[in-house]
Amino acid sequence: MRFFTSIIFVLILAAVPLQGQVLTNKSQFTEADTLRGSLRAEREYDVLKYNLQVKVVPEEKFISGYNGISFKAEEDLPVMQVDLFRNMRVDSIIFRGKRMDFKRRHNAVFIDLVPQVEKNAIDSVLFYYSGNPIVAKNAPWDGGFLFEKDQQGNPWIAVAVQGTGASLWYPSKDHQSDEPEEALIGIAVPNDLMNVSNGRFHGKEILDDGYTRWNWKVNNPINNYNIVVNIGNYVHFKDRFRHLDLDYYVLPYNLEKAKKQFEEVKFMMNCFYEKFGAYPFEEDGFKLVETPYLGMEHQSAVAYGNQYQMGYLGRNLSGTGVGLKWDFIIIHESGHEWFGNSITAKDIADMWIHEGFTTYSEAVYIECRWGKQEAVNYLKGIRNNIANSTKIIGTYGVNSEGSGDMYYKGANLLNTIRSIYNDDDLWWKILKDYTETNRHKIITTQTTEDFFNTAIKYDLQPVFEQYLRHAALPELQFKQEKGSILYKWKADVEGFDMPVDVTIEGKELRLYPTEKWQKLEQQVNSPEAVQVQEDEFYIKRQNLKQA
Structure with missing residues (x-):
C-alpha cells in the first residue's frame, strides 16, 4: 500500500511545476549571457533610483513610457550599459537634456555619455521605450506579461520575470548585485481598471485620454525582477499585524474567500517575526495581490494565485498530511520577503540563498503551528522532489542560476546543519541573527557559509562544499x-x-x-x-x- 501511494504521489509531482522562477540549467553560455551576467566596465555605476512611468494598452498588448535612472558612477563612465530586450524599441535616451547615441548588442543597450560621467559623480538618464513585451505562455515558469480576462470579462494583466529578467519590459541594470534605493512606479491604465504595484499608494491622476495613472513609491532597496504591474478590476481590503499594514487586492467575486483565506497571514507573521525578525519592509507595507498565475515573491506586493486553496493548488507536495493544513503560496512567497527580497544573492548562481532558505521557512511555519516532528516529516517528504544530479550553485558571471535542487535540497541542508548544531536555542538565535545582520544586503554563498560556521566549533565548510558544489549526497x-x-x-x-x-x-x-x-x-x-x-x-x- 505504501509503495502504491508513493508511486501515485511521484506521478502527481511529475505533472506539477515546482519552481516559481525560470531555470535554464545551461552548460554552454553565449555572449548575451555574459553581457547580462557579468559586471563589465560599462556597468560600473550604482543605481540610486528608478522613476518608471509606463502606459499599458490592454487591447494592443502594448506598453510605452520611460525609466528615469539615477546613478552614481563608481569609475569614470564614458559608456553605460542599460538592459532592454531586443524586441522592445528604444525611442530615445536623454542625458543632460540631449539625445545620446547608443548601440545595441543582444539585450543590452550601450549609451555614449557625452560628456562622460566622472567617478563618484551622481547623474541620471531618461530612457524612453515602447513595444509589445514578450507574453508568457506558462507564467511564472516562463517570463513575460499576461493579458488575461477575469470571470466577468474584465482585462486582468500582470507580469512575472524572475530568471528571464526585468529588462523584458523596462530598461534597467538587470543584475542582482545592484538595487535602486527607492523606486517611483506610475502605471497608466484604462479608467475602469486599477493598477497595483510595489510599495505605498501615492494617489491616482485622471489623464485626458481615458486613462488613469496609479502612482506607487518603494522606500526600500528592491530587486529588479520584483518591480511589477498588476492591472485588474480589483477591490481592496485592509488588516493589520502589530505595526504592519496588511493590504489585499482581489477580484470582487473572491472577496469573501480572500477575507477568510488571508487570515493565515497573521499566523505566518507571528511565526516569522519570532524566527526571522521583523518584516523587512514595514515602511512599504505588506500586500497580497490576486494574479492570473500561481504566485511570485514581488516585494511588498506578493502575487497570489493559489485559488484560495490549502496546499499547492490543493495538492500535497510533501506526501504528508501537514502540507494541506496551510496555503503554500501565502507562506512560500511571503517567506521570500526575508530570503530573496531583503537578503539578496549578488549573482544568480547563488540563488539557493533565496530558495533554500525560503523552502526551509515553510518547515519553520509548520513547526511554529504544529510542532517540530511535523516540520521534520515535511522536510523528509519533500526530498522526493530532489534529483541530486547537478550541483546547486550555478556558474558565476553568465546569468546561470544553478540546479532546481536549490529548493528542497537547500532546505534539507539547512535542517542537517541544525542537527549538526544539536542545540535548538543556538540554531534559532543564529538564524535570526543571519536575517537581521544581512537585512537589505546583497551577499554571496561565502557570506552565508561563514555566518553559520563561526557560530559553532565544528567546521561546516566541507558540509557546504559537498551539498552545494557537488551533485551527490555524502x-x-x-x-x-x-x-x-x-x-x-x-x-x-x-x-x-x-x-x-x-x-x-x-x-x-x-x-x-x-x-x-x-x-x-x-x-x-x-x-x-x-x-x-x-x-x-x-x-x-x-x-x-x-x-
Whole structure:
C-alpha cells in the first residue's frame, strides 16, 4: 500500500511545476549571457533610483513610457550599459537634456555619455521605450506579461520575470548585485481598471485620454525582477499585524474567500517575526495581490494565485498530511520577503540563498503551528522532489542560476546543519541573527557559509562544499569485518567530515565519521542494527557486503 501511494504521489509531482522562477540549467553560455551576467566596465555605476512611468494598452498588448535612472558612477563612465530586450524599441535616451547615441548588442543597450560621467559623480538618464513585451505562455515558469480576462470579462494583466529578467519590459541594470534605493512606479491604465504595484499608494491622476495613472513609491532597496504591474478590476481590503499594514487586492467575486483565506497571514507573521525578525519592509507595507498565475515573491506586493486553496493548488507536495493544513503560496512567497527580497544573492548562481532558505521557512511555519516532528516529516517528504544530479550553485558571471535542487535540497541542508548544531536555542538565535545582520544586503554563498560556521566549533565548510558544489549526497558506509562494525564517509570533498546521530538498541548517540574506517564501540550483530537519524540528516546510507 505504501509503495502504491508513493508511486501515485511521484506521478502527481511529475505533472506539477515546482519552481516559481525560470531555470535554464545551461552548460554552454553565449555572449548575451555574459553581457547580462557579468559586471563589465560599462556597468560600473550604482543605481540610486528608478522613476518608471509606463502606459499599458490592454487591447494592443502594448506598453510605452520611460525609466528615469539615477546613478552614481563608481569609475569614470564614458559608456553605460542599460538592459532592454531586443524586441522592445528604444525611442530615445536623454542625458543632460540631449539625445545620446547608443548601440545595441543582444539585450543590452550601450549609451555614449557625452560628456562622460566622472567617478563618484551622481547623474541620471531618461530612457524612453515602447513595444509589445514578450507574453508568457506558462507564467511564472516562463517570463513575460499576461493579458488575461477575469470571470466577468474584465482585462486582468500582470507580469512575472524572475530568471528571464526585468529588462523584458523596462530598461534597467538587470543584475542582482545592484538595487535602486527607492523606486517611483506610475502605471497608466484604462479608467475602469486599477493598477497595483510595489510599495505605498501615492494617489491616482485622471489623464485626458481615458486613462488613469496609479502612482506607487518603494522606500526600500528592491530587486529588479520584483518591480511589477498588476492591472485588474480589483477591490481592496485592509488588516493589520502589530505595526504592519496588511493590504489585499482581489477580484470582487473572491472577496469573501480572500477575507477568510488571508487570515493565515497573521499566523505566518507571528511565526516569522519570532524566527526571522521583523518584516523587512514595514515602511512599504505588506500586500497580497490576486494574479492570473500561481504566485511570485514581488516585494511588498506578493502575487497570489493559489485559488484560495490549502496546499499547492490543493495538492500535497510533501506526501504528508501537514502540507494541506496551510496555503503554500501565502507562506512560500511571503517567506521570500526575508530570503530573496531583503537578503539578496549578488549573482544568480547563488540563488539557493533565496530558495533554500525560503523552502526551509515553510518547515519553520509548520513547526511554529504544529510542532517540530511535523516540520521534520515535511522536510523528509519533500526530498522526493530532489534529483541530486547537478550541483546547486550555478556558474558565476553568465546569468546561470544553478540546479532546481536549490529548493528542497537547500532546505534539507539547512535542517542537517541544525542537527549538526544539536542545540535548538543556538540554531534559532543564529538564524535570526543571519536575517537581521544581512537585512537589505546583497551577499554571496561565502557570506552565508561563514555566518553559520563561526557560530559553532565544528567546521561546516566541507558540509557546504559537498551539498552545494557537488551533485551527490555524502554516503555513510557501514561494513562488518572480523566481528566488528566499521563506518566511514564516502564523499566528493576531500577530507569530508560531518557528525551524524544514530540509534543503537534504543539509545541515541552521535558518531563522528571521517573518510577513514572507524570501529563502532558498541557491540552489535550487524550494520542493520545501527539506525541513522535520517529525518535529521539528509544523507545516503549504504551497508557494504561483508568482506
